[in-house]
Amino acid sequence: xxxxxxxxxxxxxxxxxxxxxxxxxxxxxxxxxxxxxxxxxxxxxxxxxxxxxxxxxxxxxxxxxxxxxxxxxxxxxxxxxxxxxxxxxxxxxxxxxxxxxxxxxxxxxxxxxxxxxxxxxxxxxxxxxxxxxxxxxxxxxxxxxxxxxxxxxxxxxxxxxxxxxxxxxxxxxxxxxxxxxxxxxxxxxxxxxxxxxxxxxxxxxxxxxxxxxxxxxxxxxxxxxxxxxxxxxxxxxxxx
Amino acid sequence: xxxxxxxxxxxxxxxxxxxxxxxxxxxxxxxxxxxxxxxxxxxxxxxxxxxxxxxxxxxxxxxxxxxxxxxxxxxxxxxxxxxxxxxxxxxxxxxxxxxxxxxxxxxxxxxxxxxxxxxxxxxxxxxxxxxxxxxxxxxxxxxxxxxxxxxxxxxxxxxxxxxxxxxxxxxxxxxxxxxxxxxxxxxxxxxxxxxxxxxxxxxxxxxxxxxxxxxxxxxxxxxxxxxxxxxxxxxxxxxx
Numbered sequence: 470x471x472x473x474x475x476x477x478x479x480x481x482x483x484x485x486x487x488x489x490x491x492x493x494x495x496x497x498x499x500x501x502x503x504x505x506x507x508x509x510x511x512x513x514x515x516x517x518x519x520x521x522x523x524x525x526x527x528x529x530x531x532x533x534x535x536x537x538x539x540x541x542x543x544x545x546x547x548x549x550x551x552x553x554x555x556x557x558x559x560x561x562x563x564x565x566x567x568x569x570x571x572x573x574x575x576x577x578x579x580x581x582x583x584x585x586x587x588x589x590x591x592x593x594x595x596x597x598x599x600x601x602x603x604x605x606x607x608x609x610x611x612x613x614x615x616x617x618x619x620x621x622x623x624x625x626x627x628x629x630x631x632x633x634x635x636x637x638x639x640x641x642x643x644x645x646x647x648x649x650x651x652x653x654x655x656x657x658x659x660x661x662x663x664x665x666x667x668x669x670x671x672x673x674x675x676x677x678x679x680x681x682x683x684x685x686x687x688x689x690x691x692x693x694x695x696x697x698x699x700x701x702x703x704x705x706x707x708x709x
Numbered sequence: 710x711x712x713x714x715x716x717x718x719x720x721x722x723x724x725x726x727x728x729x730x731x732x733x734x735x736x737x738x739x740x741x742x743x744x745x746x747x748x749x750x751x752x753x754x755x756x757x758x759x760x761x762x763x764x765x766x767x768x769x770x771x772x773x774x775x776x777x778x779x780x781x782x783x784x785x786x787x788x789x790x791x792x793x794x795x796x797x798x799x800x801x802x803x804x805x806x807x808x809x810x811x812x813x814x815x816x817x818x819x820x821x822x823x824x825x826x827x828x829x830x831x832x833x834x835x836x837x838x839x840x841x842x843x844x845x846x847x848x849x850x851x852x853x854x855x856x857x858x859x860x861x862x863x864x865x866x867x868x869x870x871x872x873x874x875x876x877x878x879x880x881x882x883x884x885x886x887x888x889x890x891x892x893x894x895x896x897x898x899x900x901x902x903x904x905x906x907x908x909x910x911x912x913x914x915x916x917x918x919x920x921x922x923x924x925x926x927x928x929x930x931x932x933x934x935x936x937x938x939x940x941x942x943x944x945x946x947x948x949x
């Protein structure tokens with residue numbers, strides 16, 4: 470069973486949370502929009518799903534996953550669906566729902582992170598909303614990061630200290646790895662000062678990075694480098 | 710089986726999407742934070758779930774649902790869990806996932822709606838971010854509303870024209886009712902000008918309003934009136 474992932478080819482973005490789960494599980498998947506157009510793939514294949522007039526249940530936005538006849542969109546839903554198939558959630562239903570709940574909290578956090586560079590409109594350039602981004606960022610770092618990462622620290626403390634859900638790696642863990650890694654990329658000074666407040670979160674991030682399949686993925690060309698088109702952007706003036 | 714809903718008592722907010730589903734199905738539930746503290750309910754009961762040191766899987770934020778031993782947070786997850794129990798999703802798994810996907814798209818839309826009055830920080834007053842809200846709103850109405858509601862219109866066209874998922878009322882329908890109704894409350898002039906572009910969306914909203922249980926709920930004291938503490942806020946200067 471080969472999964473087909475459809476996501477923008479030049480960025481990690483929200484698709485990276487799906488890529489990380491697939492990679493951590495060693496799943497067989499094709500990152501369609503990064504494959505040649507001549508083979509019927511590439512960005513046109515993605516656009517056909519978004520804009521095709523015959524798609525019965527049209528996705529609103531990427532990432533999109535094709536699993537056989539099933540077409541699913543939205544990062545959190547894709548991960549919820551893949552979780553049991555990839556062995557990346559606890560086996561019991563309550564544990565599966567809990568992992569999904571954590572991912573939905575991350576969904577909210579990720580949107581707030583996105584807005585550090587686009588507080589006014591995703592359709593405008595960062596350069597056109599720099600003043601607002603500076604003001605947004607001040608509040609974001611004063612209250613929001615500690616609220617979300619402090620929450621994750623608390624969740625880890627109340628579980629086994631090493632995993633967010635259950636006693637093994639879940640996609641919530643790979644997602645938290647990506648969030649902390651992305652925040653470090655975009656805001657190295659702020660994170661260096663603050664992350665000591667969340668030792669279990671940092672230890673989890675490091676453990677995910679060392680997981681052999683994740684480590685191999687991160688060292689491969691499949692891992693798109695962070696850049697200033699994605700979710701986590703390094704704008705030095707925002708990293709006070 | 711009595712469900713326990715935990716949400717802020719003075720606002721519709723995100724909890725209203727859960728209330729509407731419970732009401733549309735005629736489910737037996739208690740809106741805990743609106744009940745007397747003397748009975749161990751009220752806001753302290755909500756705060757105990759949020760801040761209690763012994764909650765193994767702490768919720769990040771309300772709404773929270775207790776279903777027997779199961780504690781769930783996040784609007785979209787609660788609705789996903791309740792859907793089959795309330796008969797508010799298609800019976801097949803693909804239809805259930807599709808309904809959840811729609812609700813997740815609404816989750817994103819709702820956050821963008823929230824930011825029309827709080828683009829800089831949810832922890833600041835609207836009065837402290839009025840200039841930014843005006844600029845945010847201009848872009849929001851230029852591109853985002855049509856993107857989301859135009860998408861809903863397309864989904865309706867490709868389904869049966871009357872329901873977002875399957876051939877009967879789903880919680881996606883009650884959620885879209887709430888979104889359109891809330892936008893009308895907050896932005897009456899803009900909506901009056903624009904909503905003719907989405908006739909099926911408007912017809913669906915009206916049909917949900919007429920559903921007997923929903924109609925009874927809307928006429929009851931259980932329906933908290935819209936106000937300027939909730940998600941949809943009427944600030945005339947934002948309704949150009």
